[in-house]
Each structure stands twice: as C-alpha cells, then as structure tokens.
Amino acid sequence: MLSSISDIRRDYMLKSFDESHAASNPFDQFKDWWEEATSVEIDEVNAMTLATVDLNGKPSARIVLLKGYTHDGFVFFTNYESAKGQELQANPNAALLFFWKELERQIRIEGRVEKISEADSDAYFHSRPAxxxxxxxxxxxxxxxxxRSFLEENYQKLLLQYPDENQVPRPPHWGGYIVKPESFEFWQGRSSRLHDRLRFTQNDSGEWVRDRLAP
Structure with a gap:
C-alpha cells in the first residue's frame, strides 16, 4: 500500500505565473485569480483552510468558508466559543490556504485576526437560511x-421558540472575523515540480514588496 501511495503524482502543466503577469498589489492579484476561479466549475470555491495556534504552540487547521474580502482583509464566520475561536482569542495570528486544483493553484495568506463589527455580523447572520x-x-x-439526538432535540425546541424564522436573533457567541494579511504567496503548479511562487510582504513603509521563491 505504501508504494502505491508514493506512486501517486501529477505533473502540473496548465499555466505559468511570472512577474510580467502579476499585479503589483496582492489584493489585486487575489481578485484576478478569484475571478478566474469563480468563472470555472470549482466546487465550493470559497472553501479555505484556516490554521490557528493555541497558547502551547500547538497548531490546528480546518476548512471554513470565505464570506467576503476587501483590501482590509478576508472575512469568515464562526462560533466565538469554538476551539478556533478560543485559539484566536489567545493568539490572533492565523494562516489561510486556498487550493484550486482545477487551476493548479494555491494562495497562502498569513496575518492577524480581529472580530468584525456586531452590525456586520448581524447583517450576515440574517442573510443566512433559517x-x-x-x-x-x-x-x-x-x-x-x-x-446526535442532543442536536436534534435542541433544534426542535428552537423551532418552537422561534416559529417566525425572521425573528431568530444572532447568538452573542457567533459572528465574524477578518484576517488582515501581512503576507501573501501565490503558487502556480509547473512541470517537474519547478513551480512558480510569488510572495508579497510589506516593508517598513507599508508598501507591498514582491519576491520570487524557489519551489
């Protein structure tokens, strides 16, 4: 079995990505790749890995869904009292990873995380299905x-408590976070594992600097 797993490989030959094709600003580059990703059939294109670290330095990762982005950062929603919520409370540094295999691309983002406003959390919460x-x-x-019955029984109780689905309030323990990037890496798979990797970091003046990384 081990040998059969080690034999699994794919040569990436779909696209290239060099400095002449890259935007000077990582948010503009994300927008370009995002628009291309949403134009092809990628299932749950907004799925991204969120990696956090607890007080003991132990990492944890899971998939969450991107629900918006601007030049300020990348927004997702969750339970503030969850494991990731407690880890972000203790250590607000986090990493995001998008992997779009159909385009043979990855985007890595690292930065600090903050809660978004209650008004913005309310607005998104009330846009969700009942x-x-x-x-x-x-x-x-x-x-x-x-x-499982614990969840199902609680669900039925809440249905009785809120017969009008429009009256369900946002729980105080639930809302949004924004990841404010400090670095980006755009990865394009290339043949023979000679991938294209362009990294953006900010200098002391707050300007974005672009570097090529070895694959």
Missing part, C-alpha cells in the same frame, strides 16, 4: 455532546 440561523444556537461548537 435552518442555519437556528443551528448557530443549537450547536455548542467543539464541545463534547452525548449524541
């Missing part, structure tokens, strides 16, 4: 529960 709004109340995310 079931998801109730689910935010039902699930004590990352906590040990006795079984």
């Amino acid at each position: 079931g998801s709004r109730i689910g935010a109340w039902v699930s004590p995310q990352s906590k040990v529960i006795p079984g």
Whole structure:
C-alpha cells in the first residue's frame, strides 16, 4: 500500500505565473485569480483552510468558508466559543490556504485576526437560511455532546421558540472575523515540480514588496 501511495503524482502543466503577469498589489492579484476561479466549475470555491495556534504552540487547521474580502482583509464566520475561536482569542495570528486544483493553484495568506463589527455580523447572520440561523444556537461548537439526538432535540425546541424564522436573533457567541494579511504567496503548479511562487510582504513603509521563491 505504501508504494502505491508514493506512486501517486501529477505533473502540473496548465499555466505559468511570472512577474510580467502579476499585479503589483496582492489584493489585486487575489481578485484576478478569484475571478478566474469563480468563472470555472470549482466546487465550493470559497472553501479555505484556516490554521490557528493555541497558547502551547500547538497548531490546528480546518476548512471554513470565505464570506467576503476587501483590501482590509478576508472575512469568515464562526462560533466565538469554538476551539478556533478560543485559539484566536489567545493568539490572533492565523494562516489561510486556498487550493484550486482545477487551476493548479494555491494562495497562502498569513496575518492577524480581529472580530468584525456586531452590525456586520448581524447583517450576515440574517442573510443566512433559517435552518442555519437556528443551528448557530443549537450547536455548542467543539464541545463534547452525548449524541446526535442532543442536536436534534435542541433544534426542535428552537423551532418552537422561534416559529417566525425572521425573528431568530444572532447568538452573542457567533459572528465574524477578518484576517488582515501581512503576507501573501501565490503558487502556480509547473512541470517537474519547478513551480512558480510569488510572495508579497510589506516593508517598513507599508508598501507591498514582491519576491520570487524557489519551489
């Protein structure tokens, strides 16, 4: 079995990415790649890995969904009392990773995380489907529960409590975070593992500096 796993490989030959094709600003480069990714059939194109670290330096990673981005940063929503919420409270440094295999591309983003405003969290919460709004109340995310029935019973109780789905309020423990980037890396797969990697970091003046990294 080990030999069969080690034999799995793919030669990336779809595209190239060099300095002449790259934007001078990483947010503009993200926009270019994002628009291309959303124009092809990528399932859950907004899925991204979020990596956090706890107080003991132990890393943890999971998939979350991008729900918006501007030149300020990248927004996602979750339970503030979840494992990732507690880790971000203790250490606000985090990393994001997008992998779009259909385009043979990755985007890595590292930065600091802050909560977004309550008004913005409210606005997004009330745009969610009714079931998801109730689910935010039902699930004590990352906590040990006795079984599936715990969730299903709580869900039914909340349905009775809020028969009008438009009246479901946002839980105080649920809302949005924004990852404010300090570095970006744009990775384009190339043949023979000679991939293109362009990194953007900020200098002391706050200007973005672009470098090529060896693959």
